[in-house]
Amino acid sequence: MALQPPATTDIAKAFSAFYYQAFDSNRNQLLSLYRDLSTLSWEGEQFIGANNIVAKLVGLPFQRVVHKVATVDAQPANPSAPTLIVLVTGQLLIDDETNPQHFSETFQLVQEGTNFWIYNSIFRLNYG
Amino acid sequence: MALQPPATTDIAKAFSAFYYQAFDSNRNQLLSLYRDLSTLSWEGEQFIGANNIVAKLVGLPFQRVVHKVATVDAQPANPSAPTLIVLVTGQLLIDDETNPQHFSETFQLVQEGTNFWIYNSIFRLNYG
Numbered sequence: 592m593a594l595q596p597p598a599t600t601d602i603a604k605a606f607s608a609f610y611y612q613a614f615d616s617n618r619n620q621l622l623s624l625y626r627d628l629s630t631l632s633w634e635g636e637q638f639i640g641a642n643n644i645v646a647k648l649v650g651l652p653f654q655r656v657v658h659k660v661a662t663v664d665a666q667p668a669n670p671s672a673p674t675l676i677v678l679v680t681g682q683l684l685i686d687d688e689t690n691p692q693h694f695s696e697t698f699q700l701v702q703e704g705t706n707f708w709i710y711n712s713i714f715r716l717n718y719g
Numbered sequence: 720m721a722l723q724p725p726a727t728t729d730i731a732k733a734f735s736a737f738y739y740q741a742f743d744s745n746r747n748q749l750l751s752l753y754r755d756l757s758t759l760s761w762e763g764e765q766f767i768g769a770n771n772i773v774a775k776l777v778g779l780p781f782q783r784v785v786h787k788v789a790t791v792d793a794q795p796a797n798p799s800a801p802t803l804i805v806l807v808t809g810q811l812l813i814d815d816e817t818n819p820q821h822f823s824e825t826f827q828l829v830q831e832g833t834n835f836w837i838y839n840s841i842f843r844l845n846y847g
Contacts, residue, residue: 670756678760
């Protein structure tokens with residue numbers, strides 16, 4: 592059964608809040624959100640499987656990061672399955688930098704019981 | 720059967736080139752890319768069905784627009800269906816403006832024969 596608005600938006604906002612809070616406090620916590628089937632594209636580089644994805648995220652060369660989410664949009668991704676497509680835009684601030692960078696991130700979330708896991712994720716900085 | 724890289728990236732790049740060329744020259748041409756099941760989120764407003772979507776796009780309050788694509792990433796969106804998730808980032812220039820605006824757009828594309836149509840699309844400007 593497809594997920595319908597407004598549930599889609601509520602789920603996507605709750606997910607984004609949880610995801611970036613975990614990302615900014617301890618990236619190892621993100622492991623539970625990925626599965627073997629998950630794919631991450633990070634600035635053009637692709638990683639498949641929860642362990643490879645989280646190893647990439649944990650290894651990113653900064654100590655501190657703060658994400659500030661600006662927009663979260665979501666739509667049902669499949670007429671016959673509980674999956675969502677989400678686009679998040681916002682800004683992030685790394686270590687001692689004072690100029691935030693814009694980012695965009697797309698997720699496909701899959702419902703499993705009362706939780707969601709990440710099937711697809713694509714991250715890009717928006718350079719100017 | 721899921722689409723696999725590098726086909727995913729090639730398809731997504733060809734699609735993006737076609738989509739923004741059509742958008743920038745005559746938005747009515749986009750009608751063939753949407754179906755009744757398609758959804759567009761445009762700056763937070765949602766439109767369902769090809770006619771509603773294209774009416775929104777054709778009615779946007781500018782005469783000229785030029786999209787300049789910076790990045791295109793794609794992943795198979797389903798292990799058992801020929802669908803793709805795509806994230807496009809880039810800049811666009813409207814009418815006589817001289818400062819380009821950053822945009823991000825997510826698509827889910829569905830293969831039908833040798834063509835693809837748009838199941839999901841989410842558009843956002845990246846303000847800063």
